[in-house]
Every structure is written in structure tokens, then in C-alpha cells.
Amino acid sequence: MDLTERSLRSEQVYDGVLLDVRRDEVRLPNGETSGREWIKHPGASAVVPIDDEGRVILLRQYRFGPGREFWEVPAGKFDSDGEEALDVAKRELAEEAGVEAAAWTRLGQTFPAIGYSDETIHLFLAEGLSRTEEHVDDDEFVEPFRMPFAEAAAMARRGEIEDAKSCxxxxxxxxVVDARDLD
Structure with missing residues (x-):
């Protein structure tokens, strides 16, 4: 069975700095029509940076929507069309954590809000870290913190890290790290 919904009409409801809110009329698989409200997002990259001592760099950051602080991996959105996911990951790692990496492993991608957004977050593991200049955006306040990677992974498994992309x-x-240990 083909489950595809096809857009018949699309209207922009709001065009913001980050979000493009849309309202579409769609043809359902059974031939009926329905409405869909969704957010067009430029996409993002997120990085798990692990240093030579086996520590991960997490960021403590306040998020306005939920109204509290979260532990997160460094991440950021695409700034322009055609930008490569790895380039975004490298930029965000330097900006937010003040490090660069010698080795990169693509972990995959995740869609954090499939019910109402097309946002895709590309995920990377960064290793061989070295210090570089940190330059966080003027309206962004983050506190980098290093902890044993195994502890951070355990926190994610226990639900103590609640940010979806970071988990x-x-x-x-x-x-990936566990598989290497088995080799």
C-alpha cells in the first residue's frame, strides 16, 4: 500500500528567522483530502566530541520553549543552502565548544519532530580534539562541560539527558565506541 500524502496546495503562514510555518491541503492514500500544518526547517548537525581521555564535551544551555536548562551535545542549524552537514558540525563544534577534531565518524541522522516538521539533524562523532577559538553567537549562552563519555551515555539511557538529538x-x-572495544 502506498501511504504517501501528496500536497495539493501549500500556503506560507509565517516566515521567521528560523522557521517557515506552512499549511498544506493534501491528498490522502484513500483519495480523500485533509489539512497539514508543518514547519519547514533548514536542518542541522550535532556532534558527540570525545577527547583523548575518553571525556565528552556537553553543553549546559537554557531553552526558552520548555523554560529550563538542558545538557546537550554541540549542534547548530544550516546557515545557507548547499552547506554540507559535516561543515556545519565542524563550525558548531568550534563555535560552541572551542575545539576542532582530527577524526570524524558519521553516526546517521534523526528527525526530531516528524509530526509537524521536516527538520533533519545529521549526527557525528568527533575525536582527536584540539583547542581552537570559541566564538558563540551573541544571543547564545552555553557552558561547556567535560565528563566521562560512558557516564554521559549512561545518563542518556537513564533518561537524565532529555534533549532528543543529544540522546x-x-x-x-x-x-560505535562499544563495537571498537569488541574488535
Whole structure:
């Protein structure tokens, strides 16, 4: 069975700095029509940076929507069309954590809000870290913190790290690290 919904009409409801809110009329698989409200997002990259001592760099950051602080991996959105996911990951790692990496492993991607957004977050493991200049955006306040990677992965498994992209990235990185330990 083909489950595809096809857009018949699309209207932009709001065009913001980050979000493009849309309202579409769609043809359903059974031939009926329905409405869909969704957010067009430029996409993002997120990084699990692990240093030579086996520590991961997490960021403590306040998020306005939920109104509290979260532990997160460094991440950021695409700034322009055609930008490569790895380039975004490298830029965000330097901006937010003040480090660069010699080795990169693609972990996959995640869609954090499939019910109402097309946002895709590309996930990477970064290793061989070295210090570089940190330059966080003027309206962004983050506090980098290093902790043992195994502890951070355990926190994600226990539900103590609640940011979805960070949980997925940490658990995928743990699978890669664990597989290496088996070799």
C-alpha cells in the first residue's frame, strides 16, 4: 500500500528567522483530502566530541520553549543552502565548544519532530580534539562541560539527558565506541 500524502496546495503562514510555518491541503492514500500544518526547517548537525581521555564535551544551555536548562551535545542549524552537514558540525563544534577534531565518524541522522516538521539533524562523532577559538553567537549562552563519555551515555539511557538529538547522538556514538572495544 502506498501511504504517501501528496500536497495539493501549500500556503506560507509565517516566515521567521528560523522557521517557515506552512499549511498544506493534501491528498490522502484513500483519495480523500485533509489539512497539514508543518514547519519547514533548514536542518542541522550535532556532534558527540570525545577527547583523548575518553571525556565528552556537553553543553549546559537554557531553552526558552520548555523554560529550563538542558545538557546537550554541540549542534547548530544550516546557515545557507548547499552547506554540507559535516561543515556545519565542524563550525558548531568550534563555535560552541572551542575545539576542532582530527577524526570524524558519521553516526546517521534523526528527525526530531516528524509530526509537524521536516527538520533533519545529521549526527557525528568527533575525536582527536584540539583547542581552537570559541566564538558563540551573541544571543547564545552555553557552558561547556567535560565528563566521562560512558557516564554521559549512561545518563542518556537513564533518561537524565532529555534533549532528543543529544540522546540519539550519544547512544549511537556509544554503539560505535562499544563495537571498537569488541574488535
Amino acid at each position: 540519539v547522538a550519544l547512544l549511537l556514538a556509544a554503539a
